Amino acid sequence: MYTFIARRLLSTIPVLLVVAVLIFLMLRLTPGDPAAILAGDAASSEQIAEIRKSLGLDRSIPVQFGIWAGNLLQGEFGRSYFYKMEVTQLIAQRIEPTLALATLTILIAVVVSVPLGVIAAWRFGGWFDRALMGFSVLGFSLPVFVLAYLLIWLVSLKLGWFPVQGYKRLAEGFWPFLHHLVLPAITLSVIYIALIARVTRASVLEALGEDYIRTARAKGLPEARVLVRHALANAAVPIATVIGIGIALLIGGVVVTESVYAIPGLGRLTVDAVLARDFPTVQAVILLFSFAYVVVNLLVDLSYVVFDPRIRY
Amino acid sequence: MSVLEVRDLTIALPRYADRAQAASRVSFSVARGEILCLVGESGSGKSVIAQSVMGLLPRNLPVTGGAIVLQGEDITHASQQRLRELRATRMSMVFQEPMTALNPVMRCGAQLDEVLREHTALAGAERRRRILDIVREVRLPDPERMVESYPHQLSGGQRQRIMIGMALLLEPALLIADEPTTALDVTTQAQILRLIQDLQARHGMGVLFITHDFGVVAEIAHRVAVLRLGELVEIGARDEVLKRPRHDYTKMLIGSVPTLKPHARPADGTAPVVLATRGLSKTYRDRSWLSRHRDVPAALDVNLEVRKGQTLGIVGESGSGKSTVARCIVRLIDPSSGAVVIHGEDIAALPHRRLQPMRRRVQIVFQDPYRSLNPRRKVLDAIIEGPLNYGTPRAAAVLRARKLMELVRMDPESLDRYPHQFSGGQRQRICIARALAMEPELLVADEAVSALDVSVQAQVLELLEEIRERLHLAMLFITHDLRVAAQVCDHVAVMSQGRVVEYGPAAQVFGAPRHDYTRALFEAAPGRHFDFAPA
The missing domain is CATH 1.10.3720.10 (MetI-like)
Structure with missing residues (x-):
């Protein structure tokens, strides 16, 4: 019984991993740029590039994923772009x-x-x-x-x-x-x-x-x-x-x-x-x-x- | 005064039924201290009558006439409230299937306790004492453990004892037992019958015992009432009815009961061997990823031989491995080791592609004719499907199907009907025709007549005999019923716990059994010391 619970909890890890990869890719492969939204309608393309850089969105997708996954393992879910606070707190x-x-x-x-x-x-x-x-x-x-x-x-x-x-x-x-x-x-x-x-x-x-x-x-x-x-x-x-x-x-x-x-x-x-x-x-x-x-x-x-x-x- | 008096009881059937009444003007009585057996084939209305006494009939089966009098009180149209008060206190019922009659999610003790809680004001400790007493009285070992057990942790016989205990907890005046031993193995059946007799004698209650088995009747009845299609055709003392039946229907029923004496047909020892198993074993592995696996042998080192034109019976109780052996021989399951030699070729380990041509040589007929035919396919399609798969042209297959229907004594015109339009016996004939369509050399009958009424059983057995003789088939006949085995087998193998404990010519095994288990099995056969009226 306890081994059953342990095994089932362990089996959540691959499930969550797949979900993590899928959601990460889906967000990045669909149109829509968070930097542009944050910068507002009047922003210049330099300002947008600046914001993108500060959010780390200028790096390649695998690198971004690596950083995010690494933080996740330490219990860091990152900062919300929009609400400007820790996601966990949010x-x-x-x-x-x-x-x-x-x-x-x-x-x-x-x-x-x-x-x-x-x-x-x-x-x-x-x-x-x-x-x-x-x-x-x-x-x-x-x-x-x-x-x-x-x-x-x-x-x-x-x-x-x-x-x-x-x-x-x-x-x-x-x-x-x-x-x-x-x-x-x-x-x-x-x-x-x-x-x-x-x-x-x-x-x-x-x-x-x-x-x-x-x-x-x-x-x-x-x-x-x-x-x-x-x-x-x-x-x-x-x-x-x-x-x-x-x-x-x-x-x-x-x-x-x-x-x-x-x-x-x-x-x-x-x-x-x-x-x-x-x-x-x-x-x-x-x-x-x-x-x-x-x-x-x-x-x-x-x-x-x-x-x-x-x-x- | 009689405990139960049923007078002119008439119970209506729904409009779409095959007859107007489930019971028509049935009258009988059960005296104190008496066991009355209500005997009949399926559809005779015996269970309906039993349930009407308890007031358990569904609404679409109303009592339309007559009276049911329990200890002087007319309860024919008693209120639900009154019936609830009477149930378990003055009348109780034990059902056929101990496997399903107990609530699987409640401990046995709690199910017994419900009766006491509902009908008495006893305190907890007193209730527990009563429960342990009754568990002891129905001779269950380790009562403390029994009451803590869930039904699935007990064997069929133990569950039936719990049921009987539950019924007798409040010492009712009337016990209704509806086929209480039909689902049990023969040795367990003998024990339960003895238990019911003992308890009945000790408490002096009246028992209405419903059964289809004349062997059981011979064991237990004081008086016998015979039902046919809802009508009571004969009632009288046991010996009177069984030895000197007056009504033709009773005579026919009793004549259909197979005798325990094996037939005296000489078996040709030189006929070619169609099937031989050598060291056939099947082991199931109980896998659990925590503990180490456990090997459960279902069949161990089985060596059998069937010759052309002869019948080998495998006899045993449930769990003895007899069906496992049959399924290995047909390769419905794969044997773990050993050889299954059919006409010189070992098929035990053939890969499926090479097994395919061998399949048609061995055909099987299963126990339950209601579930072994696809309900959505016409009989014709069921019969010709196999031959078509093996390349027989459709026209030829249809022609053969018509011939086979005649062989199993059915109307070839009924080929384009669906299975539900046939009775159990007719369906079993269809199953036999389906098996024969493949022109097998070996026919395996796995409890093929066990689900049939005794008169239908006699007809199907006769048919199988005739077919074996005409087609020179080898037959493997698996049964738990010693009487049936005695009727049809040339050789008999007795199985117990996966092993063949005794194997030899039928006359020898039945006449002078050597193994203790075989003797115990024969000893338990109900009615074996009784001389039934000759057919």
Whole structure:
């Protein structure tokens, strides 16, 4: 088990290396010159060359990569061209809103979708089941930004329940923090509710057809216990898998949601950094996302051991 | 007063079913201290009746008439709440598949504990004591460890004991056992049957025992009820029904039970050897990158011989290696060492390209006719696919397929139907036709009749015999069923733990078994001391 964890963590190294090379090349091989952007519209070509030199962008790509990789190994992610500060510091500032949004989103998604899926499976083919399946199609097909503006219009502007935009740090108090976060999290969670509810329904439905469900009923257990302790417990592995996939996909969703709700998180940072051709920032954020992705996958695999005693690593 | 009384019970089937009712006006009773066997072939409605008593029927199988009376209480239309109260306390059920009947993600102790939590107000320590008591009573070794185990850590027999323990925890008046030993090996089956008998005698409960196996009936029943297509055709004392059956259907069923006496056909010792294995072994390597690998021998030093026109039976329990040997001979898996000689050529290590021409000489028929035909291909395509691969022109292959259908006594016109339109027995005939289309010299039947009802089994066995005789085939017959082996084999090899422990002419092996394991196997065969009515 521990060797499994160690091996999986070791195997992240080649993954991150490939990601590092790819993102490094992609940034440099696509058009767009950070020096020109930094210098502004009125700058002369000498000024731009000057800036390029100061950023080290005048050297060949392999040399640039060597310097960056060497710094990385010492824990140096470089300085942001645009924000004029250490990238690590920049990420540290921006990570809280993103983590908070992602966590709340997944929390809402799981708490809502799993019971929905279980009930739909229990009442397979009934009105609840059909309604949920209909909702999930809608949830899949509605783009996040459309839903976001719709909810802002309805819940914030018309009903005035939640602020339209913005973010409050946790340090400024838990309730204001939550108050600002709820609407973006609901917006973002809709697609995950659709996804997780569908998978929960399918795998609980499969478990309900198993012999041990009949055994549980023959023991005289109430339906709630049959559903949760016997059906859901056996359906947990696919559900955990899809939640893991959801967390990974969330990274993409966060970018749009943060932009619409003006939340100063990593998603916004990524968009801004890409537009500004802020190479060190983009590289660092992408590496961080890939690392998070690998870790989430590892955690999902480890959760299988908890859910199913037959699985051993 | 009887524990259970079923009167004129009628259970409807959904509209699209092949008949209107799963059970039609079925009446029987189970007295205190009595074991009533409900016997029938698949589709006879025996399991449906059992589940209707427990109130476990799905909604599309409603009880439309009659009454189910449990200890004087009419529970035919009892509420779910009332049924839940009665389950496990007054009536319990044990199911067929111990492998799947227990929740795989819960410890056995916790699954037993659920019954006590739900139906009693006992404190934790008392519950634990009761659980350990029942685990001891169903004769499981090391009860402390058993209750901490997950189902997958136990053998099939041990799981079934846990199931029985769970059913008897609250000493119900009625135990329903739905084919509780069908999925078990014969020696385990004998133990479980004895256990059920002992517990029944000690607690004096009534048992409704559902089975398709007349050997089991002979072992365990006090009274027998025979079902056919949802109708009860005969009910009476065990000896009455088994020895002097009155209804034609009962007579036919009992007549279909293969006897344990081997047939007395002389085997020609000079016929050419079609298949010989020498030192055939298959070892699986249990790889784990932490610990050192462990070699698990599935078959060890197997030496067998099959002559033209003769049948060799490989008999053994699950895990004995009999299927491994069959698969090595067909080269579905590669043997680890040893030789598989077919007509003088060793195919054990032939590379796949050179193996190809050899393939058609050996054909195999598998156990489960429901899963061994591609559901999306017509029967004709399934049969001619092999010959077409070997270059037979389509017209010739189709012609041959029609002839083969006649040989396996099926209508050639049904060639353009799909597998799901046939019954299990018909599908197995199709599988046999498919194998024969390749004109093999050796036909391997891997538990080919084990999934079939006894009457269908008798027909398929007869068919295989006829084909072997007409085509002068060599046949390798793998089975766990000693009765079936006695019917068809000229020679028998008994396997245990990967080794052949006894090998010889069928008459000798059945008549005077030498090895302890063979004797134990025969001793465990249900109903072996019982004289069934002659066919």
